[in-house]
Amino acid sequence: MSAFVPPKRHTSRHLPFGDRRDAPFYGQHIVSVKQFDRDDLTYIFEVAHEMREMVMRVGSFDLLKGKILANLFYEPSTRTSSSFTAAMERLGGSVIPINEVRYSSVSKGESLPDTVRTLESYVDVVVLRHPQKGAAALAAQYARKPVINAGDGAGEHPTQALLDLFTIREELGQVDGLTITMLGDLKYGRTVHSLARLLSLYDVRLNYVAPEILRMPREIIAELEAKGIPQAEHTTSEAVLAETDVLYVTRVQKERFEDPAQYEAVKGSYVITPETMAQAKKRMILMHPFPRVGEISMDVDADPRAAYFRQMEYGLYVRMALLALVLGKA
Amino acid sequence: MSAFVPPKRHTSRHLPFGDRRDAPFYGQHIVSVKQFDRDDLTYIFEVAHEMREMVMRVGSFDLLKGKILANLFYEPSTRTSSSFTAAMERLGGSVIPINEVRYSSVSKGESLPDTVRTLESYVDVVVLRHPQKGAAALAAQYARKPVINAGDGAGEHPTQALLDLFTIREELGQVDGLTITMLGDLKYGRTVHSLARLLSLYDVRLNYVAPEILRMPREIIAELEAKGIPQAEHTTSEAVLAETDVLYVTRVQKERFEDPAQYEAVKGSYVITPETMAQAKKRMILMHPFPRVGEISMDVDADPRAAYFRQMEYGLYVRMALLALVLGKA
Amino acid sequence: MSAFVPPKRHTSRHLPFGDRRDAPFYGQHIVSVKQFDRDDLTYIFEVAHEMREMVMRVGSFDLLKGKILANLFYEPSTRTSSSFTAAMERLGGSVIPINEVRYSSVSKGESLPDTVRTLESYVDVVVLRHPQKGAAALAAQYARKPVINAGDGAGEHPTQALLDLFTIREELGQVDGLTITMLGDLKYGRTVHSLARLLSLYDVRLNYVAPEILRMPREIIAELEAKGIPQAEHTTSEAVLAETDVLYVTRVQKERFEDPAQYEAVKGSYVITPETMAQAKKRMILMHPFPRVGEISMDVDADPRAAYFRQMEYGLYVRMALLALVLGKA
Numbered sequence: 001m002s003a004f005v006p007p008k009r010h011t012s013r014h015l016p017f018g019d020r021r022d023a024p025f026y027g028q029h030i031v032s033v034k035q036f037d038r039d040d041l042t043y044i045f046e047v048a049h050e051m052r053e054m055v056m057r058v059g060s061f062d063l064l065k066g067k068i069l070a071n072l073f074y075e076p077s078t079r080t081s082s083s084f085t086a087a088m089e090r091l092g093g094s095v096i097p098i099n100e101v102r103y104s105s106v107s108k109g110e111s112l113p114d115t116v117r118t119l120e121s122y123v124d125v126v127v128l129r130h131p132q133k134g135a136a137a138l139a140a141q142y143a144r145k146p147v148i149n150a151g152d153g154a155g156e157h158p159t160q161a162l163l164d165l166f167t168i169r170e171e172l173g174q175v176d177g178l179t180i181t182m183l184g185d186l187k188y189g190r191t192v193h194s195l196a197r198l199l200s201l202y203d204v205r206l207n208y209v210a211p212e213i214l215r216m217p218r219e220i221i222a223e224l225e226a227k228g229i230p231q232a233e234h235t236t237s238e239a240v241l242a243e244t245d246v247l248y249v250t251r252v253q254k255e256r257f258e259d260p261a262q263y264e265a266v267k268g269s270y271v272i273t274p275e276t277m278a279q280a281k282k283r284m285i286l287m288h289p290f291p292r293v294g295e296i297s298m299d300v301d302a303d304p305r306a307a308y309f310r311q312m313e314y315g316l317y318v319r320m321a322l323l324a325l326v327l328g329k330a
Numbered sequence: 331m332s333a334f335v336p337p338k339r340h341t342s343r344h345l346p347f348g349d350r351r352d353a354p355f356y357g358q359h360i361v362s363v364k365q366f367d368r369d370d371l372t373y374i375f376e377v378a379h380e381m382r383e384m385v386m387r388v389g390s391f392d393l394l395k396g397k398i399l400a401n402l403f404y405e406p407s408t409r410t411s412s413s414f415t416a417a418m419e420r421l422g423g424s425v426i427p428i429n430e431v432r433y434s435s436v437s438k439g440e441s442l443p444d445t446v447r448t449l450e451s452y453v454d455v456v457v458l459r460h461p462q463k464g465a466a467a468l469a470a471q472y473a474r475k476p477v478i479n480a481g482d483g484a485g486e487h488p489t490q491a492l493l494d495l496f497t498i499r500e501e502l503g504q505v506d507g508l509t510i511t512m513l514g515d516l517k518y519g520r521t522v523h524s525l526a527r528l529l530s531l532y533d534v535r536l537n538y539v540a541p542e543i544l545r546m547p548r549e550i551i552a553e554l555e556a557k558g559i560p561q562a563e564h565t566t567s568e569a570v571l572a573e574t575d576v577l578y579v580t581r582v583q584k585e586r587f588e589d590p591a592q593y594e595a596v597k598g599s600y601v602i603t604p605e606t607m608a609q610a611k612k613r614m615i616l617m618h619p620f621p622r623v624g625e626i627s628m629d630v631d632a633d634p635r636a637a638y639f640r641q642m643e644y645g646l647y648v649r650m651a652l653l654a655l656v657l658g659k660a
Numbered sequence: 661m662s663a664f665v666p667p668k669r670h671t672s673r674h675l676p677f678g679d680r681r682d683a684p685f686y687g688q689h690i691v692s693v694k695q696f697d698r699d700d701l702t703y704i705f706e707v708a709h710e711m712r713e714m715v716m717r718v719g720s721f722d723l724l725k726g727k728i729l730a731n732l733f734y735e736p737s738t739r740t741s742s743s744f745t746a747a748m749e750r751l752g753g754s755v756i757p758i759n760e761v762r763y764s765s766v767s768k769g770e771s772l773p774d775t776v777r778t779l780e781s782y783v784d785v786v787v788l789r790h791p792q793k794g795a796a797a798l799a800a801q802y803a804r805k806p807v808i809n810a811g812d813g814a815g816e817h818p819t820q821a822l823l824d825l826f827t828i829r830e831e832l833g834q835v836d837g838l839t840i841t842m843l844g845d846l847k848y849g850r851t852v853h854s855l856a857r858l859l860s861l862y863d864v865r866l867n868y869v870a871p872e873i874l875r876m877p878r879e880i881i882a883e884l885e886a887k888g889i890p891q892a893e894h895t896t897s898e899a900v901l902a903e904t905d906v907l908y909v910t911r912v913q914k915e916r917f918e919d920p921a922q923y924e925a926v927k928g929s930y931v932i933t934p935e936t937m938a939q940a941k942k943r944m945i946l947m948h949p950f951p952r953v954g955e956i957s958m959d960v961d962a963d964p965r966a967a968y969f970r971q972m973e974y975g976l977y978v979r980m981a982l983l984a985l986v987l988g989k990a
């Protein structure tokens with residue numbers, strides 16, 4: 001599977017809510033964070049912000065009434081699946097949940113292009129979760145209707161990266177000038193890779209806090225280096241907590257370590273507690289892509305800086321914006 | 331898990347259909363039958379009766395248009411899940427079906443409070459089915475949005491008890507003055523326990539018909555005794571059939587018996603046939619929580635006193651009422 | 661399970677879109693292709709054609725707003741399930757997806773009649789997929805609400821046959837006078853059996869192209885013979901390609917052959933390539949019920965005669981028509 005990125009078609013920039021076929025992103029696939037420039041992000045986030053205000057004011061509205069989304073999940077992901085479903089339903093649209101692909105004859109032998117072309121006979125937009133890297137690009141290559149990548153294995157999960165960035169924007173007002181510290185498993189976490197790439201479009205400083213064996217990959221550091229982004233690596237967070245505006249935590253999995261003793265020795269450095277928060281700025285935010293399994297203590301939940309539940313809500317608005325955009329309704 | 335029961339907030343009693351934030355049950359969790367007094371039941375059943383009339387007149391209506399329900403089932407239950415889904419859809423609302431929790435990363439390690447707080451970022455109300463007793467109370471403790479208990483293992487299944495009672499009310503006009511006979515497995519059936527508790531709010535007589543090893547638990551009998559409810563225990567139904575207004579049947583499972591011969595010896599006493607019905611009152615009703623596996627003969631289905639399919643329909647109205655109430659729309 | 665076919669109730673023929681209780685097919689079950697005569701098909705296809713035009717013009721519309729479909733699948737079939745769901749949603753109705761029947765207590769011991777009678781307490785129409793022949797007829801026997809057979813094992817899949825025929829009508833304008841060639845596994849494919857039966861209501865010629873061990877069953881050939889349908893059998897397609905108006909391809913499964921060498925020897929004759937298409941008429945269509953696993957080369961997809969993706973779209977319109985008809989809304 002090759003990394004197909006669909007061409008951009010947008011030429012004008014109008015704000016919601018009209019119904020225009022010449023609108024930016026209309027008919028486009030959302031496959032990779034690489035397809036967005038800073039203007040794209042500004043535009044998407046403006047629409048997402050409008051969505052947020054509309055949901056707060058009226059809960060749901062009929063912008064996508066009559067539109068149907070196929071929510072095609074080759075592997076389960078309750079969080080992402082529910083978020084896209086809610087996004088479509090809050091816009092008055094309908095959803096076809098397809099969660100049983102594993103057991104279905106569709107999966108036994110049928111190619112992904114055939115499955116996607118089948119579904120687009122019925123629906124207006126396809127959200128695809130697939131365990132294989134490149135699956136979304138392959139689907140997009142064959143589909144006439146927009147395909148949105150909801151995670152393709154070791155590949156990307158672009159809507160997660162967009163919602164992470166939108167969270168920062170909504171919580172802190174802007175992205176430029178911030179210091180973002182990523183902590184935990186920075187080697188295997190596709191979330192932090194995609195987010196780092198998006199952040200490189202802004203004027204930010206990045207800190208990477210990880211155990212030696214889970215450091216941020218060299219190629220990503222080189223990529224951001226080339227763009228002039230200041231980056232620093234650490235094995236514990238002490239030195240950087242006081243300067244951090246955004247602390248982005250990911251899970252350190254025991255299974256990554258050959259020697260369990262090695263895991264036991266370091267794990268404490270990657271758990272966020274009220275004590276950690278005491279060393280942090282008054283105006284910072286703590287983020288996590290979830291699920292968490294112990295790496296942020298529940299004692300931190302009541303701290304107003306704990307943004308991870310609000311982060312999910314921002315995900316709803318970003319997905320509402322993307323659905324409206326690719327369907328030409330924003 | 332502790333038995334958390336949310337505080338009552340209702341102060342006024344107005345009938346449907348307005349949109350009021352000061353309405354009874356608005357924002358409340360439905361966790362246990364213990365949270366209801368007789369006035370509560372009267373109110374819920376008045377709303378459920380309105381729902382019944384509306385469905386008969388127009389099928390569906392848009393009372394909850396724009397509202398979203400997360401139907402979170404940690405164990406499958408087609409009947410309950412479908413009933414809540416239909417209830418929400420008949421009110422014009424949308425549903426996110428979450429049936430795959432077992433396979434999902436959400437279930438692998440993520441705590442129930444985190445899952446519920448995730449979902450409430452997207453939706454307006456959560457229906458929870460969980461194999462562990464206390465799960466609904468735990469979820470309610472963390473949730474900002476209303477949680478409705480759709481069964482928590484050996485705990486409760488309050489909407490089943492409510493629909494059972496509503497069935498009696500709708501079919502026989504009132505509950506006071508009735509003789510209710512519960513038959514079958516009265517030891518392990520949470521259904522009959524919850525129903526007995528609700529019935530103790532009324533002026534009723536209760537008969538328990540069960541094999542020796544499946545008798546109604548002592549503590550429930552004592553609880554009702556303290557409330558002055560006349561109760562009698564029997565091992566067969568002959569003596570009580572003629573005086574029974576409601577015959578509530580539950581399944582006697584072979585697996586409960588150590589000695590299969592013992593099961594074979596008694597099972598006939600707990601199967602309802604046209605012959606059983608011949609001994610019963612002309613104006614009585616036969617109920618069953620379903621599924622049945624032989625304990626009511628299909629030959630009884632055509633008897634107008636066989637109320638078990640209507641019972642499911644009443645369940646739809648009760649769940650419509652509860653959804654409308656906790657969302658402040660009834 | 662006996663082959664129950666519900667009586668016809670339609671007496672008048674009016675075209676969409678009113679709301680009439682005296683409409684043809686109102687309240688009927690769709691169990692078997694045998695229940696339709698040629699007038700029925702003409703009527704259904706006129707409604708399906710209206711559905712096609714409406715979808716092209718407005719995408720979705722509210723003909724079945726407030727109606728609920730129970731999509732009851734005892735075995736997974738993403739294609740059929742999604743098609744019915746989209747059909748209901750494009751008509752403004754709601755769907756209860758029931759895909760987990762295998763794991764559910766409903767399936768453990770509960771009879772199909774009880775499950776169907778439970779669901780019809782909540783919904784307006786039931787679509788049933790079941791691995792056992794006769795299941796749909798059995799369900800229809802007990803249901804008060806319309807049941808639509810979405811495949812009952814070795815039995816029938818009537819909506820597939822209807823959509824196949826509708827595809828021919830829409831693509832080629834008429835059915836009379838056409839030569840239809842069925843190719844592949846004609847022995848076990850219930851799709852080709854049902855389609856052959858429906859085609860026998862028209863003035864057509866049929867060619868059967870199959871390996872010796874997968875020939876069209878004698879009883880079907882005899883049935884069509886009795887109706888005066890010209891039929892011819894071949895083992896390869898060369899002789900009939902030039903005269904064929906519709907080439908209907910089904911999969912030849914390796915597992916059907918005792919000797920793998922035998923399979924290898926013949927399989928090439930049942931794979932459609934651009935070379936095959938070069939020998940076919942300019943105005944012909946290539947159909948396949950899907951999924952395909954190699955029997956039509958992807959190189960053929962761009963050929964305008966390749967109708968298999970459009971065929972799925974026609975399936976949407978046929979299912980919209982059937983849902984509207986049995987609910988008395990077309």
